[in-house]
Amino acid sequence: MSALATETLNSLGFAKPPSQTRVVVAMSGGVDSSVVAAELAREGYDVVGITLQLYDHGAALAKKGACCAGRDIHDARRVAEEMGFPHYVLDYENVFRDAVMDEFADSYLGGATPVPCIRCNERVKFKDLLETARDLDADCMATGHYIQRKMGAAGAELHCAADTVRDQSYFLFSTTQEQLDYLRFPLGHLESKEDTRRLAAKHGLPVADKPDSQDICFVPDGNYASVIEKLRPGAAEPGQIVHADGRVLGDHAGVIHYTIGQRRGLGIGGLSEPLYVVRLDVEAKQVVVGPKQMLSTRTIPVREVNWLGGGGFADMQEREISVKVRSTRPPRAALLRPLSETEAEVELLTPEEGVSPGQACVFYETGGTRVLGGGWIWRGR
Template sequence: MSGGVDSAVAAARAVEAGHEVVGVHLALSRAGGTLRTGSRGCCTIEDAMDARRVADRLGIPFYVWDFSERFRDDVIEDFVSEYRAGRTPNPCMRCNERIKFAALLERALELGFDAVCTGHYAILRDGENGLELHRSSEEAKDQSYVLGVLTADQLAHCLFPLGETPSKALVRAEAEARGLAVASKPDSYDICFIPDGDTRGWLAEKVGTAPGEIVDRSGAVVGSHDGAHAFTVGQRKGLRLGVPAPDGKPRFVLEVRPVSNTVVVGPREALAIAELAGARFTWAGTAPDAPHEEFACDVQVRAHADPVPAVAVVRDGELVIRPDEPLHGVAPGQTAVVYAGTRVLGQCTIDRTVSAVPAAV
């Protein structure tokens, strides 16, 4: 129970369905003064109190479990190390993978619980070869992307009561009707452990600053920076380039090279990616029948991006994905989730990309 409206209604529906429900809020920070800033952040003191009030209203036991050390090691430190390596991590994916459906689920099973129930918008269905994870009925709120890291064993111990709900407005209306005080509470967004939204400043404190060069694709120096970690692939603003492009068009970050502390920029068309691959891949349920042979799929590289038709194959220890049309602004460290229709097949953390545009352009 995060303290938001989705998990509150999910808990209410689980109670109504006849399950023996216990509310658990995760304490992910040991900073006692951690407070919510508007819609930013989650898992704060206010959120814990909101969750407790909902549990009291539902008449279920409520506990706060301290996972702050695990969260620091598995999510925050991973976030910092990925940026140090010049990659663009997704901390929500790591949190789902290593905290909510690993650490939390492991403890729950040890204590005799059967499943972890959350307010995620996704659907579990029995397929011919086992349990399948599918998109929710509401595409605008669908959260199957961030659940793409879950394995078959984890899915077997999950409940997602909101998956079939057509809209978030209906969830809020249900919370209001049930007398839950969080009915109109704003959704949280941004990175929960950077509640003020200043990711660049937060990283500067953790990683430090070091002057470096900004170069174009030919290697010519066109600007300077205070730390490569502050840049992400696809970034346009804040580059402060001293040399304009020959064609006068804006330039974008194409690559971050942490070893040399160099940022590479170029034209927007150079962001087009023809292939992406990752060695850290998993299947959400049963693997494709012949993953070492090319299979058709859709690929999604951001939580709110549109899926794109593609072909994928497991080759040389990597999940290799080739979209039918080039993708733009894809960075190592992001997560690529592959689908078959509405079904989540699996995911990989992107290790490398292949540009669709030769470097001479």
């Protein structure tokens, strides 16, 4: 691309004026997406705000910190009115339940530890909502995620946010190349959340001081088990808490109450050594506990791989990368071995503790910020 052509691109990367560039903004009602919409509207873009009603969760409707509920729809609408652009609310409750909530419940019942926010981005926001944006003849769709989209030699690339504390790359690894070509993430370059709040205050947005959401949106009190019991009544069956050496240590009310690596709240006090949940045996209805060293994992099987690193994934040779096995952990050095277009084996150079089926294993460029994709951790064959 010539220097002249580069100069004529607007801030979203299109060779036309902002007023002729339609952008759909996914608005959750929080400060992040509100700032994106306000900034783009102020720059003169043809902004259309869309909020998805994903669930109707009684107490959540009036609870601060839960997204996409009644309060948040109201807040998104107020921002649109303040900034003078159209705003629509789409009822996606059935889609969200089928694509996200049901799998969340079934995964827990299967002894896994799911990450529903990734599935929501993958199956609802970046699929159905993105298609709606195309139907509206939008040139692109923008979100308030903290991640960067950069142009590389072969096209759009996904990179970590400038603010490592707010970086959401772990939750967006399944973004496809086609989606990435259409998406924009205007907040990814900001150095801190305070920068976002300052922009909100500059625009006089009513959500400038709104607290960040902390919980999974349909689990606003953090009680996963109660939600699963509502979705799958009677599915949580009691069983035994068993030591890895075979000793029966106690009883439990259902494996849904436990996660790999859990130490507190096991209800088996009085033992001489600290014990952790090392395995959930759903068929035997057993929560298996053991010493901390049993949590150490070096080899991780992953499937449903989404590869953003270019070229055919299955044809790639073993490659040195960095990986995250939990959103809150820093990337660790690893070797990536493709087994097929959608399956791989990841070997951690330093063992990790508490690697759990159902979590994501996200691939990063060694020593860089580029997100190369990722996959879902499973138990293997």
